[in-house]
Each structure stands twice: as structure tokens, then as C-alpha cells.
Amino acid sequence: MEIKPLTNFTSFTAIQSRCYPGMGLTTEEDKQKAAEHRERMDQYDRIHHIGGYKENQLVGGYIAYSLPMNVYGKTVPTLGVGTLAVDLPYKKQGIAKRLVKHGIEQAKQEGSPLVHLYPFRPDFYRKMGFGFGPQLSLHQFSPGQLPCFDHTTTASRLEDQREIMDFYNNWAEQTHGACHKADYEFRHVNMEHTDVIGCRINGKLKGYMIFEYKQQPHDTFLKHDLHITDWFTQSDEAFQSLINFLHNQKDQVRSIVFPTYEDSLAFLMDDPRNVTEDLIFRMYHETHKRGTGVMYRIVDLPLFMNFVSDHSFGKESITVHFEVEDTLMKTEQITYSYRFEEGKPVACDSRDEGVQITIDIADLSSLLMGCVSLSTLLRFKRAKISGQNNMTAQAKRLFDSPQKPENWSSF
Secondary structure, three states: OEEEEOOOHHHHHHHHHHHOHHHOOOOHHHHHHHHHHHHHHOOOOOEEEEEEEEOOEEEEEEEEEEEEEEEOOEEEEEEEEEEEEEOHHHOOOOHHHHHHHHHHHHHHHOOOOEEEEOOOOHHHHHOOOOEEOOEEEEEEEOHHHOOOOOOOOOOEEOOOHHHHHHHHHHHHOOOOOOEOOOHHHHHHHHOOOEEEEEEEEOOEEEEEEEEEEEOOOOOOOOOOEEEEEEEEEOOHHHHHHHHHHHHOOOOOOOEEEEEEOOOOHHHHOOOOOOOOOOEEEOOEEOOEEEEEOOEEEEOOHHHHHHHOOOOOOOOOOEEEEEEEEOOOOOOOOEEEEEEEEOOEEEEOOOOOOOEEEEEEHHHHHHHHOOOOOHHHHHHOOOEEEEOOHHHHHHHHHHOOOOOOOOOOOOO
């Protein structure tokens, strides 16, 4: 199979429509519009369409996104793999695996130490070395369940797309795991079905949210739910201002659908129950749904560690030898040695001290991105550790307070 830049967007769209019926590309008009959209998007420097060809026939492909990401305060070039699809007659022939390997190799060549994606099946990509990212919670509650804060700035409607873009990218520069966004990623700001509400303090934007109204089948025109798609704040007052706005919708909005990486949102409310009012175990009331999404794969560990050399993973000073397994790229088990001084990593050559951690590249990616603790991986036998007892305890402490990433980019 030959893998090269894709130029026939009509064929790629047809493959997408067959592989992902949920995209709703059912009519020729829908497919034509989608193909034209893909052709326009291909004009951006950070977007590349890649195709797999057999005898000059397109059999699959994916979209490669060059995405600068904040990784522990450092801007790191990363590759996002999106919309990977293999035409139905060519499934189970290893084509998807070859396309993913191509993306990994391209990332390494271009100096991107990290590849990430949204999986159609997590187990499929985990076998290819992608580790789970942070879990996202989806709350659904009535506006009246939210508090109303006193002496807080009133939120207002936003219409300046540039102001919103600048605020988001400033927020991303301060948030581990956040990707910088290009202008095309803000096209939903001015859509007819979305609204943008923000909070300015002393004339400066400090937070905003984007939402849309949705109805359920058989709803009357008086019944609707408010679905939040974007929520970013940089101060407590801005957060409280947006919460007040949502609270004040209680006379017209049935429920609010609120996605968040925040584990403690339930503590905001006196009654944090989900609108379903279900019991999930004994007398435990359901508060939210929870799911896995973005997955990470470190494709160049020395380069990744060089980028994050100023980040302290913990307070410990210890040498760690990572014995890394990578079955997809079929490399021999490689040992990478790092001396952590008060948690900051520096490559070293010493093999006579410290601890050895044997780990798959998928779980190492999750560990180093702050998605899981080392103690958890050891307890689940996703990793092994050897060394003196006091040093293994040190290594656990080093990675036992992970800083979880937040990724709100969609690709």
C-alpha cells in the first residue's frame, strides 16, 4: 500500500460516509458539501489529509493536525490523528495499523514527541500504544440546583470572535494538556444555533461559555435543555458570574448539560443529583456520567522528557530506569534512564542505582501526561517495579500526585 497526501476529497468523503453512518452523509448534496469543506480545510498549514492507496485506488485515510499543546507549561508540537477510516471491503487487512504507524513516523520526523486522538474504540488504539487520557464528566441538572452568588459581576453576551480566541489561547497557555486553536476552530462562535456569554472584570474578559438549546423528541416549544460546549474561566469571580447566569435561566430552561474535567463540581450544589434521580448503588444518588476520550502516545521519549525538563513530577530525588515495551513499532525493549532531582528529569547513563520500571508505551504515556498514578498502574499490574524498598516507595511518591491534562480541542 502506498501512503501519500490525499487530493481526492470526494472519494475520502464517500469512505467516511460508509464507515461512520452517524455523520449523516446520506445524500449526494451532503457528501458534496462535506468534500468541499475538507478541501477548504486542507488549505490550512496545520491540516493535512493522508490517503492509503492500493493500485491507485483510495482505500483509507486520516487527517493529520499539527497542534501546539501546553504540556506542563511548555508549548510542545504534537500531532492529532483524526477521522481515520478504512473502506469496508478492505477492513481486517492491517490498513488502519499502517496508517497509524505512518502518523507516528511522520510525527517523529517533524519533531513532535506526542500523538493524540479520539478513539472510535479505545481497545483498538490501546493495542497500538495509545494510553488513556483524562476522564470527562457530564452533569445534567436543573438551573435551580445551582447557587446564586451575591456581589458578582453580571455576565453579558460576547460577539467579538477575536476577543474570544485571544482569551482561549491565553487560557491554554496556562493549562496543561490544552491545545492552541486556530481561527477555524472558533467558527461555531457566530453560528445561529449557539450563543456566547462572558464575564468582563475591569473591562477585561475573564471567562466565557458557549452553549446551545436542544429539545427532546415530542417536546413542546416551551421545553428545552441548555447544552454547554465551551466553558473557560480564569478567576473565581468569572466562574461565579457564569454560574449566576445559568441559575437565572431556571424559569425557562428544563436542565443544563455541563461537561467538565472538574471532579468536585457536585460540591457546588446543595442538591447535585442528575435529573434522572437514579440510584446507582445502595443509597448513592447518580450525579453525572463519566467517559474516556482523548488518548495519548509518546512517540519520542527523550524529546518529550527534554520538553518537560523544567516540570517537577514530585518532590523526590531518584534515578528511574524505564524499560519500555512497544509492540506496534516492533522495537526491542529499550531502557531510558533519568535522574529526577526534586521531581525534574535529566537523562543519565547510570544503571547501577535507583529503580527499574517495566511498562508499556501506552501506560507510560498516560503516566507521564498525568492521567494516572504509578501506584495505580502497579496495583493493576500495568507496570512492574524493582529496586530497594525505600526507593520503590520514593518512585511511587514521585508519580502519585499527577497533574491531569484538559483537552477541549475537537478533531
